[in-house]
Amino acid sequence: xxxxxxxxxxxxxxxxxxxxxxxxxxxxxxxxxxxxxxxxxxxxxxxxxxxxxxxxxxxxxxxxxxxxxxxxxxxxxxxxxxxxxxxxxxxxxxxxxxxxxxxxxxxxxxxxx
Amino acid sequence: xxxxxxxxxxxxxxxxxxxxxxxxxxxxxxxxxxxxxxxxxxxxxxxxxxxxxxxxxxxxxxxxxxxxxxxxxxxxxxxxxxxxxxxxxxxxxxxxxxxxxxxxxxxxxx
Numbered sequence: 001x002x003x004x005x006x007x008x009x010x011x012x013x014x015x016x017x018x019x020x021x022x023x024x025x026x027x028x029x030x031x032x033x034x035x036x037x038x039x040x041x042x043x044x045x046x047x048x049x050x051x052x053x054x055x056x057x058x059x060x061x062x063x064x065x066x067x068x069x070x071x072x073x074x075x076x077x078x079x080x081x082x083x084x085x086x087x088x089x090x091x092x093x094x095x096x097x098x099x100x101x102x103x104x105x106x107x108x109x110x111x112x113x
Numbered sequence: 114x115x116x117x118x119x120x121x122x123x124x125x126x127x128x129x130x131x132x133x134x135x136x137x138x139x140x141x142x143x144x145x146x147x148x149x150x151x152x153x154x155x156x157x158x159x160x161x162x163x164x165x166x167x168x169x170x171x172x173x174x175x176x177x178x179x180x181x182x183x184x185x186x187x188x189x190x191x192x193x194x195x196x197x198x199x200x201x202x203x204x205x206x207x208x209x210x211x212x213x214x215x216x217x218x219x220x221x222x223x
Contacts, residue, residue: 033210040121042201042213043157056210091156099209104156 002026004105006092012111013082021077021108025094032075033102034067035091043091049075050098082112116140117204119214126221132189134217136202139183146178146185147203147211157201161187192221 005024013019025032031050035043045059049069057067064082069075079086089109093102118137126132138146145164149157163169163176163185175188185204189196199218203211 040215042117042203042215045210045212048210059210099205101159102211104158107156 004092004094004103006105006108008108009106010109012113014113015082015084017082019079019082019110021090021110023075023092023105025073025092026103029094029096030072031095031098031100032069033093034077035093037089037091084112086110087112116212117202117214119202119217121215121217123218123220126192128192128194128221128223130192132192132196132219132221134187134200134219135184136186136214137184138204140204140206141183143204145205148176148187149201149203151199151201151216194221194223197221
């Protein structure tokens with residue numbers, strides 16, 4: 001079956017703009033995770049959803065970052081007033097449930113100029 | 114001290130050799146440990162997990178865990194050029210959210 005998909009694959013924006021990144025998890029997976037990976041670093045946890053609710057958003061760096069999963073499937077990560085330091089690969093992963101194997105999507109490469 | 118530490122490498126080994134990748138962690142209460150492989154420009158994929166002290170083998174891969182010393186290692190036997198990638202160690206905290214190390218770059222040369 002289809003894996004985790006993310007759109008867009010690449011996004012270039014200007015400092016101060018708003019961006020939305022989309023994640024479509026594997027069908028039936030209830031848990032969904034967002035990570036951010038900078039060059040030469042491991043993925044850094046941002047937020048995780050169990051169903052529609054954000055079960056843990058302790059990794060969001062500040063209030064410019066927000067994520068939703070209104071119907072318990074597709075999720076959108078929203079970044080307001082982007083800064084150059086937001087440039088990274090944003091990874092989404094899903095799992096059948098908490099503690100189950102996570103399957104990663106291909107990521108969205110965000111570049112803030 | 115970072116929660117999960119790995120040497121960034123690169124670790125270079127000849128084809129057919131054993132590659133040994135190491136990871137240390139700070140939380141003594143950690144119960145499970147994961148190894149991910151990440152090819153350049155691609156996303157991480159889980160290759161091994163281990164919960165108990167000792168060794169766990171899966172094909173050419175062996176994960177070794179020593180909770181007393183707080184380290185976990187990954188051995189790759191008969192290394193192949195296709196094993197060249199970054200290997201990420203991950204240790205879940207609390208609600209199964211993995212904390213990743215920065216990864217070790219492995220280069221297997223023919």
